[in-house]
Amino acid sequence: MAESERLLALADDALILGHRLSEWTGHAPLLEEEMALGNIALDLIGTARGLYQRAGDEDRLAYHRDAPEFRNLLLVEQPNGDFAQTIVRQFLYSAFAAPFWQGAEPADIAAEAARQSAYHLRHAGEWLVRLGDGTEESHRRAQAALDGLWMYTGEMFEDRPAPLRAQWDETVDRTLARAALARPQSTYMQSGGRRGRHSEHLGYILAEMQFLQRAYPGATW
Amino acid sequence: MTETLTPLWEVFIRARTGLAHRHVGSVHAADAEMALQAARDTYTRRDEGVSLWVVPSAAITASDPAEEATLFEPAKPYRHPSFYVLPDEVGDM
Numbered sequence: 060m061a062e063s064e065r066l067l068a069l070a071d072d073a074l075i076l077g078h079r080l081s082e083w084t085g086h087a088p089l090l091e092e093e094m095a096l097g098n099i100a101l102d103l104i105g106t107a108r109g110l111y112q113r114a115g116d117e118d119r120l121a122y123h124r125d126a127p128e129f130r131n132l133l134l135v136e137q138p139n140g141d142f143a144q145t146i147v148r149q150f151l152y153s154a155f156a157a158p159f160w161q162g163a164e165p166a167d168i169a170a171e172a173a174r175q176s177a178y179h180l181r182h183a184g185e186w187l188v189r190l191g192d193g194t195e196e197s198h199r200r201a202q203a204a205l206d207g208l209w210m211y212t213g214e215m216f217e218d219r220p221a222p223l224r225a226q227w228d229e230t231v232d233r234t235l236a237r238a239a240l241a242r243p244q245s246t247y248m249q250s251g252g253r254r255g256r257h258s259e260h261l262g263y264i265l266a267e268m269q270f271l272q273r274a275y276p277g278a279t280w
Numbered sequence: 281m282t283e284t285l286t287p288l289w290e291v292f293i294r295a296r297t298g299l300a301h302r303h304v305g306s307v308h309a310a311d312a313e314m315a316l317q318a319a320r321d322t323y324t325r326r327d328e329g330v331s332l333w334v335v336p337s338a339a340i341t342a343s344d345p346a347e348e349a350t351l352f353e354p355a356k357p358y359r360h361p362s363f364y365v366l367p368d369e370v371g372d373m
Binding site: 089090091092094095098181182185186189193 | 286307308309310311313314317318321322325
């Protein structure tokens with residue numbers, strides 16, 4: 060994979076997930092969680108900005124590409140759903156991102172992203188334990204979210220070293236055991252995001268996220 | 281979520297090593313670990329601290345405002361060491 064493609068894939072993951080989380084602003088179940096999700100969204104968008112700046116023109120890359128040109132994982136574009144789905148999506152991604160950024164390149168961006176991802180993982184993981192091992196309803200919702208998102212997890216490890224996968228498995232199994240949740244048995248995996256083949260959800264995200272720059276190209280604050 | 285599932289916790293932050301923890305506000309959370317996370321997310325985004333405490337609000341015993349006159353003496357300025365001139369070099373006390 061060419062370096063600019065590699066940066067773009069990582070930047071798109073961070074931007075799309077950050078945008079998804081920002082959709083919770085004004086809707087989160089607790090004021091404290093509203094702050095937390097907003098903080099995580101800002102961390103991710105900050106990572107995306109740094110990577111886009113290395114890959115080319117930040118605004119052009121974020122606002123002037125169509126869905127088939129985006130290289131993000133299918134996982135991160137999945138809808139927020141209920142709170143359990145947002146937490147499970149964040150947990151599955153952060154369990155990958157936290158070890159991935161350790162010692163990765165570009166070093167300055169990776170160091171910051173590793174530190175932030177470690178907290179994102181802790182935040183989502185602790186929530187997952189409370190949801191899974193909480194009430195009957197929270198358990199049912201968390202398990203449903205896990206079962207629904209599981210098929211998007213395989214894509215994270217395409218062209219990645221095997222130890223990364225092993226580390227992710229270990230984190231997931233340990234947390235699911237604490238959360239009294241069952242690891243899905245299905246091995247069917249969906250992929251295509253890295254080649255620009257996205258679910259229908261990405262188009263809606265871009266329609267909202269890119270509207271201003273599309274309607275008023277070059278607009279600045 | 282109901283108050284019983286996410287009770288209130290008081291948040292204290294030590295801003296710098298050597299300073300005392302200071303009350304900054306409160307958060308709702310399911311348990312102590314989640315309260316620490318909520319406190320971090322709500323109160324420390326701008327590098328405010330080096331240490332966090334969370335305490336269940338229910339653990340605080342408060343004085344009765346009606347007993348204010350009994351518990352607290354009227355102001356007696358002569359009991360404060362406020363009639364000394366401090367050299368500038370002393371700094372904050």
